[in-house]
Amino acid sequence: MKLKIPSLDLSDGLRKVLNVVSSRSTIPVLSNVLLKAANGHLSLSTTDLEVSITTSIEAKIEEEGETTLPAKKFGQIVSTLPTGEVTLETDASMTSTISCNQARFKIMGLDSSEYPKEAAVEEDRKLTFSKVELGKIFRKISYAVSTDQTRYVLNGILLSIREGNFTAVATDGRRLALVEKILEDANSALDGDVILPIKVVNELMKLLDGEGDVVVKLSDSRALFDLGDTQIITKLVEGTYPNYRQVIPASFKNTSVVNRDILFEVLNRVSIVVTDGASSVKARLENTSIILSATSSDVGEASEPLEHSYEGEPSNIAFNPAYLKDPLRTLECDEITLKFNDEFKPVVILGDEGFLYVIMPMRN
Amino acid sequence: MKLKIPSLDLSDGLRKVLNVVSSRSTIPVLSNVLLKAANGHLSLSTTDLEVSITTSIEAKIEEEGETTLPAKKFGQIVSTLPTGEVTLETDASMTSTISCNQARFKIMGLDSSEYPKEAAVEEDRKLTFSKVELGKIFRKISYAVSTDQTRYVLNGILLSIREGNFTAVATDGRRLALVEKILEDANSALDGDVILPIKVVNELMKLLDGEGDVVVKLSDSRALFDLGDTQIITKLVEGTYPNYRQVIPASFKNTSVVNRDILFEVLNRVSIVVTDGASSVKARLENTSIILSATSSDVGEASEPLEHSYEGEPSNIAFNPAYLKDPLRTLECDEITLKFNDEFKPVVILGDEGFLYVIMPMRN
Numbered sequence: 159m160k161l162k163i164p165s166l167d168l169s170d171g172l173r174k175v176l177n178v179v180s181s182r183s184t185i186p187v188l189s190n191v192l193l194k195a196a197n198g199h200l201s202l203s204t205t206d207l208e209v210s211i212t213t214s215i216e217a218k219i220e221e222e223g224e225t226t227l228p229a230k231k232f233g234q235i236v237s238t239l240p241t242g243e244v245t246l247e248t249d250a251s252m253t254s255t256i257s258c259n260q261a262r263f264k265i266m267g268l269d270s271s272e273y274p275k276e277a278a279v280e281e282d283r284k285l286t287f288s289k290v291e292l293g294k295i296f297r298k299i300s301y302a303v304s305t306d307q308t309r310y311v312l313n314g315i316l317l318s319i320r321e322g323n324f325t326a327v328a329t330d331g332r333r334l335a336l337v338e339k340i341l342e343d344a345n346s347a348l349d350g351d352v353i354l355p356i357k358v359v360n361e362l363m364k365l366l367d368g369e370g371d372v373v374v375k376l377s378d379s380r381a382l383f384d385l386g387d388t389q390i391i392t393k394l395v396e397g398t399y400p401n402y403r404q405v406i407p408a409s410f411k412n413t414s415v416v417n418r419d420i421l422f423e424v425l426n427r428v429s430i431v432v433t434d435g436a437s438s439v440k441a442r443l444e445n446t447s448i449i450l451s452a453t454s455s456d457v458g459e460a461s462e463p464l465e466h467s468y469e470g471e472p473s474n475i476a477f478n479p480a481y482l483k484d485p486l487r488t489l490e491c492d493e494i495t496l497k498f499n500d501e502f503k504p505v506v507i508l509g510d511e512g513f514l515y516v517i518m519p520m521r522n
Numbered sequence: 523m524k525l526k527i528p529s530l531d532l533s534d535g536l537r538k539v540l541n542v543v544s545s546r547s548t549i550p551v552l553s554n555v556l557l558k559a560a561n562g563h564l565s566l567s568t569t570d571l572e573v574s575i576t577t578s579i580e581a582k583i584e585e586e587g588e589t590t591l592p593a594k595k596f597g598q599i600v601s602t603l604p605t606g607e608v609t610l611e612t613d614a615s616m617t618s619t620i621s622c623n624q625a626r627f628k629i630m631g632l633d634s635s636e637y638p639k640e641a642a643v644e645e646d647r648k649l650t651f652s653k654v655e656l657g658k659i660f661r662k663i664s665y666a667v668s669t670d671q672t673r674y675v676l677n678g679i680l681l682s683i684r685e686g687n688f689t690a691v692a693t694d695g696r697r698l699a700l701v702e703k704i705l706e707d708a709n710s711a712l713d714g715d716v717i718l719p720i721k722v723v724n725e726l727m728k729l730l731d732g733e734g735d736v737v738v739k740l741s742d743s744r745a746l747f748d749l750g751d752t753q754i755i756t757k758l759v760e761g762t763y764p765n766y767r768q769v770i771p772a773s774f775k776n777t778s779v780v781n782r783d784i785l786f787e788v789l790n791r792v793s794i795v796v797t798d799g800a801s802s803v804k805a806r807l808e809n810t811s812i813i814l815s816a817t818s819s820d821v822g823e824a825s826e827p828l829e830h831s832y833e834g835e836p837s838n839i840a841f842n843p844a845y846l847k848d849p850l851r852t853l854e855c856d857e858i859t860l861k862f863n864d865e866f867k868p869v870v871i872l873g874d875e876g877f878l879y880v881i882m883p884m885r886n
Contacts, residue, residue: 228821231794231795231821234794235791235794235824238787238790238791238794239791240787253822260826260827260828261788261791261792261824261826262824262825262826263794263795263822263823263824264822264823264824265795265821265822266820266821266822423602423604424625426602427599427602427603427625428625430595430598430599430602430627431595431627431629456630457592457595457629457630458617458627458628458629458630459627459628460599460625460626460627460628461626462624462625462626463624464624
């Protein structure tokens with residue numbers, strides 16, 4: 159294999175694939191990046207056997223071929239190279255010479271035949287989003303994914319399609335976040351549920367920016383995200399996601415509309431006196447104002463009022479402040495709407511179009 | 523105690539004193555900041571019984587007095603307050619009410635009588651530096667301080683004054699960094715050595731910026747740094763600093779002058795293949811070029827030449843790359859000078875005025 163490629167392009171491409179590599183794998187070749195030179199392109203691939211990423215970069219291919227290189231060291235080398243043309247040449251013993259201006263490296267690789275092959279994803283169902291849109295959907299809900307390893311179906315994000323409605327859902331059992339969207343190319347053949355591992359969602363959030371679309375192809379056991387120059391394939395989480403619809407109340411007695419930035423700022427201040435995860439911030443909702451307050455036996459107390467527009471009875475509700483901050487931080491709307499029945503029943507937060515958040519109040 | 527103070531001024535002042543506070547102290551009042559309101563100023567003090575910092579801020583004092591407040595929580599509260607005037611009022615039970623616009627906190631403090639008193643530093647010897655100059659002196663040598671707790675005199679920075687010459691020295695036994703400066707107000711009464719704990723040096727590096735002077739007052743057991751609005755007092759490290767002069771060779775056979783940025787960049791690249799702290803980067807010094815190279819059995823090899831101007835014999839020297847990077851990173855000069863005799867004897871690096879670095883070559 160021999161090729162020439164601008165150092166910035168190579169650095170950019172490596173950045174996209176390096177996060178997937180596990181440095182602690184017991185299979186040595188999984189610490190490496192697979193390089194394939196053919197048809198005027200260099201492709202770079204990494205996998206942890208759950209998530210695989212491949213990206214393709216234009217290059218002057220002087221001799222087609224394949225090799226693998228230790229991902230972390232190769233990434234470090236490329237990131238320190240000066241701006242210029244990199245020459246990469248691999249000999250029969252799988253040693254690659256990397257040179258750029260006066261710098262010269264000889265790095266030992268492993269034969270590409272050891273690298274696990276990823277079968278193609280059979281295209282059962284296909285969805286198209288703009289990259290920006292899918293990135294925002296994930297950012298608005300991914301914080302709510304459970305980190306409890308014993309509830310593995312909740313360690314992922316549910317993508318559910320029903321009669322032209324697409325819903326992305328995350329929950330850890332204490333709060334639930336979802337984004338709904340009506341699909342343009344509705345089609346009953348698309349109906350079904352898949353659960354994405356949070357790892358692939360985290361990778362996608364880094365890559366889903368800029369112009370263009372992402373095509374999502376779903377099969378029973380895997381999903382493919384095609385970003386044009388980059389493809390990500392992931393295994394799906396096996397199991398059945400809980401029926402999240404049943405936690406959303408059908409009707410509400412009280413509705414508060416409040417400025418998102420101001421609520422976030424006041425909540426941030428008042429929650430400083432909360433010193434452990436079991437303590438709450440209390441909200442007193444009255445005609446024209448919400449008064450947030452908190453008390454802890456070792457620090458003291460805090461309180462601050464803010465304006466809202468309210469239709470309902472004077473009420474008291476207590477929240478875990480961390481659960482209330484998450485959607486306030488990630489939404490983009492100016493105002494959010496809080497809907498609830500009483501201090502014991504689930505509270506719903508509405509904000510950006512299609513977004514819905516459910517939080518259980520805390521007992522005082 | 524009752525006072526009014528702009529929130530930004532209070533936040534600024536707290537930032538200066540908060541680093542000293544230990545959150546794990548067994549003496550509860552040491553987790554607190556001491557507040558004193560008198561003479562149109564609020565003073566804020568913290569101490570860990572080794573280093574003490576006091577800063578003074580203009581304030582509208584409505585009732586003079588003292589209290590202490592939990593430093594970390596008070597800092598968090600003040601940093602989230604909106605821009606505006608803060609009212610701080612302490613009652614007889616040492617509970618302080620902090621209010622700003624609509625936000626209101628009641629925080630429990632401890633009586634200021636529990637706070638340890640810092641005696642004044644007897645002014646044996648006095649030196650004056652510009653803040654920027656002393657900050658730069660510390661930054662150019664502090665990385666070389668030993669972290670080996672068993673060699674406690676090397677855990678500090680030596681300030682040595684001899685016949686109008688001021689020298690600041692740091693060493694960990696493998697390399698040594700010093701900055702020398704001729705004092706303007708030379709005076710044999712100033713002669714003597716003190717060892718500053720690295721903790722006070724780290725605090726000073728954060729505070730020594732902007733216009734103005736710092737006055738350093740030294741006694742046998744303590745040092746005071748007076749920055750105008752802020753005073754830092756530290757205990758000195760007891761013990762005798764080793765005779766660092768004896769490791770500096772008196773004469774040299776070979777001298778290389780090389781661009782500092784380029785040497786740093788090439789060294790950064792070549793040292794990527796070095797995978798453990800015991801491995802070296804080799805320098806081959808020839809007539810017009812230095813060739814840096816490194817080899818490791820698990821990664822491969824790297825080499826890159828760079829230009830220098832050389833007076834000496836063709837030579838090979840091996841370095842620990844981390845020790846060579848430290849001065850290259852912190853100096854400001856365009857070119858550095860390397861002086862040495864052979865591959866076994868100490869190598870000296872000269873750069874900014876008054877700076878001298880000694881490094882032992884590694885055996886191959």
